[in-house]
Amino acid sequence: MHSTIKKPSLRWLAFTCVCLFFLFEFVVRIEPSLAASDIAHFLGLSNTEFGVLASLFFWVYAPMQLVVGLALDRFGVRRTLVPAVLLCALGAALFAASNQLALTAVGRLLTGFGASFAFVGALYVVNHQFAPERFAVLSGIVNAMGMLGAAVGAVALSGLIEVNGWRPVFLLTGAAGAGLFVLAFLFLHGVRTNESRNSHLLAPLRTVFSSRRIWLIAVVGSLFYMPVNVFAGLWGQQEMIKDHTLSPVQAETAVSMIYWGMAAGSVLSGIVSDWLGHRKWLVVVTALLAALAYSLAIYGPTTSVLQSAALLFMGGLFGGGQMLTFAMAKEGEPTEVSGSVIAFVNMVGIGSALIFQPLLGYLVDLEHGSFAIAASTIPLCLLASALLALLVREQRHPDHISATQATT
Ligand SMILES: N[C@@H](Cc1c[nH]cn1)C(=O)NCC(=O)O
Numbered sequence: 001m002h003s004t005i006k007k008p009s010l011r012w013l014a015f016t017c018v019c020l021f022f023l024f025e026f027v028v029r030i031e032p033s034l035a036a037s038d039i040a041h042f043l044g045l046s047n048t049e050f051g052v053l054a055s056l057f058f059w060v061y062a063p064m065q066l067v068v069g070l071a072l073d074r075f076g077v078r079r080t081l082v083p084a085v086l087l088c089a090l091g092a093a094l095f096a097a098s099n100q101l102a103l104t105a106v107g108r109l110l111t112g113f114g115a116s117f118a119f120v121g122a123l124y125v126v127n128h129q130f131a132p133e134r135f136a137v138l139s140g141i142v143n144a145m146g147m148l149g150a151a152v153g154a155v156a157l158s159g160l161i162e163v164n165g166w167r168p169v170f171l172l173t174g175a176a177g178a179g180l181f182v183l184a185f186l187f188l189h190g191v192r193t194n195e196s197r198n199s200h201l202l203a204p205l206r207t208v209f210s211s212r213r214i215w216l217i218a219v220v221g222s223l224f225y226m227p228v229n230v231f232a233g234l235w236g237q238q239e240m241i242k243d244h245t246l247s248p249v250q251a252e253t254a255v256s257m258i259y260w261g262m263a264a265g266s267v268l269s270g271i272v273s274d275w276l277g278h279r280k281w282l283v284v285v286t287a288l289l290a291a292l293a294y295s296l297a298i299y300g301p302t303t304s305v306l307q308s309a310a311l312l313f314m315g316g317l318f319g320g321g322q323m324l325t326f327a328m329a330k331e332g333e334p335t336e337v338s339g340s341v342i343a344f345v346n347m348v349g350i351g352s353a354l355i356f357q358p359l360l361g362y363l364v365d366l367e368h369g370s371f372a373i374a375a376s377t378i379p380l381c382l383l384a385s386a387l388l389a390l391l392v393r394e395q396r397h398p399d400h401i402s403a404t405q406a407t408t
Pocket residue numbers: 119143146221222225322323325345346347348349350
């Protein structure tokens with residue numbers, strides 16, 4: 001049966017710490033892109049070399065997901081997340097303070113290493129310290145924090161960088177991370193339960209890899225998340241400029257609406273899902289509605305920034321339904337493997353960028369610069385996600401049924 005720590009105030013303090021960590025992680029993740037040419041010039045790098053430097057973050061982040069899940073399942077929240085916050089902050093500070101490329105690269109690797117604990121760690125806290133019927137809405141709030149970090153952080157830091165230069169601002173970010181470490185040290189506590197820890201460190205991976213259901217849900221989540229990874233993250237701005245004659249600033253504004261929509265949608269879909277006590281059909285319906293919104297945004301005849309922004313906002317809003325895949329996946333298994341299950345779904349989800357980002361570029365080149373075929377992968381992935389979600393078996397392990405639900 002599910003257990004929660006006794007004092008609600010401790011639970012909410014832990015939740016606040018992990019939400020702030022995910023927000024911080026998202027800010028340091030995108031920070032280099034806000035001063036790309038200044039950093040490249042300072043370190044004497046070409047654009048390609050700068051791209052490699054910034055991407056070091058993801059080289060550690062993606063494979064670390066499996067380690068993060070195992071570490072959480074084995075050592076719990078406090079012993080993993082508190083050092084992770086410190087390493088993430090130290091990495092950001094080192095990136096800013098160093099004059100040498102090698103040290104800057106170590107800083108970026110360290111940032112990615114620490115950051116890799118944030119999202120899964122936050123969902124782990126939600127899973128272990130709150131009642132099961134709150135999982136979807138609270139994990140939606142976690143996701144919204146990251147999206148707001150990307151949307152608001154980018155604008156706020158760009159302004160500061162313009163006035164003060166990138167190094168003082170990046171150092172300030174590192175200092176904010178140090179402050180967050182102190183908060184986490186003081187207030188981020190795990191729960192002591194009488195749940196059995198796994199007898200073998202790698203045991204949760206066996207459960208994850210051998211479950212056809214978890215693989216299926218991870219692919220559903222990945223296809224559902226694909227527009228955020230690929231359209232919002234890379235190609236959207238170009239598509240908007242080319243096909244809808246928006247200016248670069250208008251296109252960036254319209255595409256950033258995906259993050260705002262996603263922030264609202266993650267929370268809303270969580271509220272509706274926890275209220276209905278249901279996941280699967282919401283995933284199917286929101287994926288279909290997101291497919292419709294993106295199709296209209298991409299293939300519709302509009303040249304108005306307002307209409308494009310509204311349609312992309314709707315795409316993000318319905319896209320918030322992808323967060324429910326985490327609830328679906330972990331609810332099928334015992335709590336002692338939740339960290340690994342959540343981390344695996346996340347790894348497959350963010351890993352889809354490795355396939356789809358270059359694939360879209362390839363298709364655009366193949367069509368001599370036209371997005372007509374390349375962009376069709378966006379609604380197609382969403383449709384595939386909805387269809388595959390239909391195949392997911394509804395399953396709820398007793399660990400994810402709260403005492404109140406169990407007695408009704
Ligand atoms: N919402 C996740 C990504 C995802 C994976 N499957 C479905 N969605 C997310 O934002 N993760 C944050 C991260 O970058 O780790």
